[in-house]
Amino acid sequence: MISPQIKPGKIYDAIIIGAGHNGLTAAAYLARAGLSTLALERREIVGGCCVTESIAPGCRVSTTSYIASMLRPEVISDLKLREFGLRMVPCDPAIQVPFLDGQVVSWWADRERAKAEFSKISAQDGETFVRVDDKLKKLARYLQPFFLEPPPEFDTRGAKGLTELFRVGKRFRKISNAEIAELISFLTGSLGEFLDHNYESEKIKTMFLANNVYGKHGGPYQPGTAIGLLFHLLSGGEHELQGFFGHVIGGMGAITQALANSGKKLGVEIRTEAPVAKIDVRNGRARGVVLEDGTEIGGRLVISNADPKRTFLKLTSPRDLPDDFVHAIRGIKMEGPCAKVNMVLGEEPRFTGTPAHYTPLERTFYTLVPSLEFAEKCYDTAKFSEIPEELWVDCVVSSNADESLAPKGKHILTCFVQYVPYNLKHGTWDENRELLGDRVVKKIGEYAPNVPGAILARQVLTPLDLERTYGLTEGNIFHGDLRLEQLFFMRPVAGWSQYRTPIDGLYLCGAGTHPGGGVTGAPGHNAAHQVLRDWKKGRFKQGA
Ligand SMILES: Cc1cc2nc3c(=O)[nH]c(=O)nc-3n(C[C@H](O)[C@H](O)[C@H](O)COP(=O)(O)OP(=O)(O)OC[C@H]3O[C@@H](n4cnc5c(N)ncnc54)[C@H](O)[C@@H]3O)c2cc1C
Numbered sequence: 001m002i003s004p005q006i007k008p009g010k011i012y013d014a015i016i017i018g019a020g021h022n023g024l025t026a027a028a029y030l031a032r033a034g035l036s037t038l039a040l041e042r043r044e045i046v047g048g049c050c051v052t053e054s055i056a057p058g059c060r061v062s063t064t065s066y067i068a069s070m071l072r073p074e075v076i077s078d079l080k081l082r083e084f085g086l087r088m089v090p091c092d093p094a095i096q097v098p099f100l101d102g103q104v105v106s107w108w109a110d111r112e113r114a115k116a117e118f119s120k121i122s123a124q125d126g127e128t129f130v131r132v133d134d135k136l137k138k139l140a141r142y143l144q145p146f147f148l149e150p151p152p153e154f155d156t157r158g159a160k161g162l163t164e165l166f167r168v169g170k171r172f173r174k175i176s177n178a179e180i181a182e183l184i185s186f187l188t189g190s191l192g193e194f195l196d197h198n199y200e201s202e203k204i205k206t207m208f209l210a211n212n213v214y215g216k217h218g219g220p221y222q223p224g225t226a227i228g229l230l231f232h233l234l235s236g237g238e239h240e241l242q243g244f245f246g247h248v249i250g251g252m253g254a255i256t257q258a259l260a261n262s263g264k265k266l267g268v269e270i271r272t273e274a275p276v277a278k279i280d281v282r283n284g285r286a287r288g289v290v291l292e293d294g295t296e297i298g299g300r301l302v303i304s305n306a307d308p309k310r311t312f313l314k315l316t317s318p319r320d321l322p323d324d325f326v327h328a329i330r331g332i333k334m335e336g337p338c339a340k341v342n343m344v345l346g347e348e349p350r351f352t353g354t355p356a357h358y359t360p361l362e363r364t365f366y367t368l369v370p371s372l373e374f375a376e377k378c379y380d381t382a383k384f385s386e387i388p389e390e391l392w393v394d395c396v397v398s399s400n401a402d403e404s405l406a407p408k409g410k411h412i413l414t415c416f417v418q419y420v421p422y423n424l425k426h427g428t429w430d431e432n433r434e435l436l437g438d439r440v441v442k443k444i445g446e447y448a449p450n451v452p453g454a455i456l457a458r459q460v461l462t463p464l465d466l467e468r469t470y471g472l473t474e475g476n477i478f479h480g481d482l483r484l485e486q487l488f489f490m491r492p493v494a495g496w497s498q499y500r501t502p503i504d505g506l507y508l509c510g511a512g513t514h515p516g517g518g519v520t521g522a523p524g525h526n527a528a529h530q531v532l533r534d535w536k537k538g539r540f541k542q543g544a
Contacts, residue, residue: 020048025524478517
């Protein structure tokens with residue numbers, strides 16, 4: 001992407017620090033509303049952790065995020081992302097778990113087909129699936145509207161406080177006592193206990209485990225992990241489907257390229273290789289930014305797509321922030337716990353047990369986790385700062401969903417590794433990078449024996465690499481763990497959930513804000529709308 005030079009002396013209405021998908025989303029909405037908007041990205045490409053990159057000649061990979069599930073339909077249509085090339089193919093099956101006895105359990109998008117598949121293992125679990133699916137979808141619908149609006153700030157007084165209470169109350173006005181109890185148990189209970197309570201087959205439970213704790217700290221029996229079940233049923237994709245999972249044609253970078261091109265058409269200026277060293281704060285108000293090369297750029301508003309720790313502990317001075325705020329920011333739980341291993345293969349992986357009639361798309365998604373107990377032990381090992389010997393690996397043969405990613409005959413295998421520590425008890429990640437890669441390959445070989453011998457190129461991204469290359473503090477993929485005390489009106493920290501910050505004119509727009517991580521566009525959308533509400537009040541229109 002060509003980076004236009006900054007026009008000397010120009011004061012922008014809005015400067016966005018970081019061109020991740022949320023920064024680009026915010027930028028496009030602000031430009032659409034008529035604000036002169038500049039997005040500054042430290043890397044040589046836009047996209048943050050929603051990118052497609054080359055890891056071998058002619059071979060492109062979604063190096064970090066790899067599945068689009070909750071990308072907001074409103075963002076897709078408002079910013080006309082289809083016109084800018086965005087195409088998604090539903091993952092079908094949405095989840096697929098192979099077991100070492102050769103059985104492969106597939107969760108088909110069509111509910112009757114999924115029920116029939118589960119009933120082959122347990123007729124009772126097939127029936128339960130339909131009942132639980134209905135219940136979860138209904139509960140998720142109560143939460144859905146909160147996704148695209150700022151969380152309520154309960155610490156408000158007078159008329160504003162009443163309005164906030166009314167806003168929340170309105171969303172739940174038809175909820176029953178039983179549903180309130182269920183909602184609370186999903187927010188606070190453990191996924192493992194929920195599955196044990198409802199399903200009898202270990203295989204079915206394992207299949208529901210897959211995907212619902214990704215990126216989070218905590219094994220499946222940790223309180224608060226059941227929330228993943230609801231989170232993934234918030235609708236996404238252009239057709240607003242509950243529980244949508246999609247492969248993006250051209251890789252995840254096609255999302256951020258579409259956002260960048262849409263933004264540019266609306267007037268956003270984007271500059272890559274432009275790392276911001278500090279936010280210029282004078283008299284409690286953000287006035288612009290200073291780049292690492294010393295370039296000063298004036299802005300009436302500064303909106304940070306960097307995570308909260310990076311924004312407040314690196315780009316601003318503690319002198320400009322209240323002590324209790326800095327203390328709260330320091331306390332945000334990050335610390336990993338994930339990695340990624342991307343490979344180019346000389347042949348398609350052959351996962352044992354995959355029925356011969358499955359289409360390439362049906363041979364795309366394989367989650368390698370044998371049981372809930374395995375997952376719990378894996379987290380325990382990582383929790384004590386060791387790299388688990390036995391890893392939980394999520395594999396996507398993305399070239400089966402999109403042939404354009406690799407030359408004919410070659411395949412792309414992108415693997416998400418759940419539960420590795422950020423801080424290691426023994427040695428450094430630079431010393432242990434290839435060990436992690438080897439363990440991932442060994443694990444895959446147990447399920448797809450042809451993979452270890454077919455590797456032509458391998459890229460291992462440890463939590464440290466996620467921090468160094470993608471700017472994720474402590475390698476946390478969501479800019480802060482998705483746990484109850486770091487969600488909703490407590491995200492990024494209590495009292496500051498509405499995208500504003502203690503520094504006047506400085507806002508946050510990344511995954512560290514409500515509603516959190518994942519490629520949703522929601523934080524960027526919500527932050528931009530909050531900025532515009534404040535902008536319309538006229539407070540920031542004069543000078544920087
Ligand atoms: C390995 C991995 C796998 C994932 N898998 C999935 C998945 O399959 N599906 C899914 O929905 N989500 C997934 N996620 C999570 C999801 O990708 C992120 O939560 C989301 O993309 C965050 O978007 P963002 O725009 O808020 O932040 P980011 O994408 O982190 O963007 C922030 C941007 O700010 C830039 N920046 C930071 N500091 C500065 C500075 N000082 N100056 C200039 N620029 C700066 C960074 O370089 C970056 O480009 C995954 C993430 C990772 C890392």
